[in-house]
Amino acid sequence: MKIKSTITVFLLTLAFGFTACNTEEIASPQNDESSILATTTTGSGLIAKEGNCDDVPGWASQNGGTTGGGTAEETVVTDYAQLKAALQNATVKVIKVSGTITIPAITGGRLSFKDQTGKTLYGESGAKLVSTDQTKSNSGIMNISRCKNIIIRNLIFEGPGAYDTDGWDNAVLDDCQNVWIDHCEFRDGVDGNLDFKNKSDFITVSYTKFQYLKAPKAGGPGGSNDHRFSNLIGSSDTQTTDRGKLSITFARCWWGNGCKQRLPRVRFGKVDIVNSYFNCEGNDVCVAAGFEANIRIEESVFENVNTPIDLSATFTAVSSIHNAFLNTTGNREGKNTAFTPPYTMLTLKNDEVKADITSRAGATINGNICGSF
Template sequence: MKTNTLLASALLSFSGLLAGCDTSSPTPAAPAAPVSSSADVEATCTAQGWASQNGGTNGGGTATPTIVTTYDQLKAAITNSAVKVVQVNGTIIIPSGGRISFQDQTNKTLFGSAGAKLVSADQTQAGSGIIYVKRCSNIVIRNLVFEGPGAYDVDGWDNATIDACTRVWIDHCEFRDGVDGNLDFKNTADLITVSWTKFAYLKAPRPDGPGGSDDHRFSNLVGSSDTSTGDRGKLSITFARCWWAQGCVARMPRVRFGKVHVVNNLFGSSVSTSGVMAGLEANLLIQNNVFENMNRPIDLMANNATAVQATGNIFTNTTGNTAGNGKTAFTPPYTVSVLSASSVKATVTASTGAGATVGGNTCASSGI
């Protein structure tokens, strides 16, 4: 009996050790992952790239997360400025017209545990979209899949829009099948880093939309129009170690006005008509990326960009323009570790590479 007692005690102690282990280790997200009931408070890092400027970006830091598993819980936590860290567990369906307005807040993190998704099935103009982030500062969005119903040209909403925000870090997310776009930036949004994030369209585009495009798989818009001249001096964005995957047709990204650093990314959509697009007064540094099976990897459009500097890139089985416009782009005011282009594909497609692959609020595999 004494031996059995000791054995039971040992097993209980071992179970306690397991319960205290860090459940946010950077393992690939799995759709069938069990839903965690424990709060993940690991992340302590700050953003690199443009989001490192003017005080840096670390969101809600190590505040204890509010765990959400339903739409009502998610909306309540996002709209409550007293909640500083929101942890999404499992798949949450955004109801028709339920796009969440995340406005006028500071110092907040929204992240997903392994396999977490926010999903919208609405393709109407008014009811589409997942989240609209406006007039916020020091925001982190990490390890979440944003899944829309597919592209349909109804002048609808993106999966996510960043509007008039500063110091935003989007890290290890996946945006796919947005109605209008996957992830857009507008109205003086500034000091933003998008790292280790994947963009894709897995669903066929819906034709015959009133906007006129039968294939609106246009992923990322930076600057909403040529007349939005208030964007001059803003829209400073770093895209680093991201992946524009199959299904993306254009806007990877399409840039107006901004100083945008496109560094160490993978582009690989055989249905593309344009990759990086240089619009009015765009100032683009396109550095050490890989373009595969792309048409017009660098689109100079109307040749009215301020500067398009393309350096160190690899082009494989591409057609169309691969060069800049002969003008030198801005010099980034920050330092990042720039990989050789030959290392980019393996790095971006690794198990903890681009996408919602880190399984929680962890800084592991988030450096650039």
């Protein structure tokens, strides 16, 4: 490292260092070798490159990178009609959401964001998109389809609570490439909080919080009385066009109150879960490896949860690398050796993760601030 870089890192350490959590660590005994860590750089409390919009973490940095609308002039929206028009207008490249916008409980009310390239959607402090509809046809907040090079930042997506009507998630990425979702919060989705399907690829979700604060509604025709299932990756074992796609990074994310399953549940994808925090007490399963799933879980913390890692009979590989398991029950071991990411990221040690996540994850920044790491 050059002298200038060394001084910069030293100053960042002084400025952004924090006290590590004083909890007992139980490191995963499976795949816990330094050889698997070759693609990451482990720091001690470093928060690097704040304000650098080119410093996209994870899979969204690949395939040409993710820049969204860049520095284009922004359009400010304060109500549903304005937001819908801005999302559907391909010439609008940066949208700023101000205040709370409620999705109308009508046919066609759910927002459609499709067939666009190079766009940023972000919220000012406290901005929120809300849905109150639990029906199969009208639930959900936003369907993002066939979009490329998209940034979504600092927004709260709030649904009406889980109800198994085979309805819609708060948001879904459908056949989208190069998407960076940063500092958002997804809570109380009807079918789920944020799902990924149909060849979506090169996606990073960072500093984002998932939770359920509303009691689930029982008796839905889908069959589950408690469908607080947060994140599904891959819609079906038979959707073989997803093979080789669904490359997704979850970096410094938080699965918190009320989440029961799918944290996430993965089919086909190469999914990298780094420096994330799971403390959804009373859950059933955290990370679930489904059909041909290829998953790395690294330097993350599982606290007061059941079954941190669930292995199906048909998964490909799960590497559990330097994770901490605090008062957990059920399986915490991986099996086989997962993929090696083609990118590098600044990675915290697991005893630094809880303090960082609980203070910074969610819609906690002031607008469209780039470079979270």
